[in-house]
Amino acid sequence: MMRYLAKYAAQLRRRGWVYSSDLLGEYAQRGQRRVSVMRVGPLFDVYVNDHVNGAWAQVFKQTGLMTIEQVIQVLNAYL
Secondary structure: OOOOHHHHHHHHHHOOOEEEEOOOOEEEEEOOEEEEEEEEOOEEEEEEEEEEOOEEEEEEEEEEEOOHHHHHHHHOOOO
């Protein structure tokens, strides 16, 4: 699996985010917020979830992004 956000991991850490990845996607988490970037074929899906009352609640979803640059642009509002 290609890790597209990995090159931003140092910058994310400086901002207090913890970067991780697995076979399904890449994640950044800080406090009660978790951002997920999933590669779906040639496209990317982005999810933002907040941990509320012991469960994850979806705050934002954007599917079908064509480039990692579009992903970063969308995430700027949440990172």
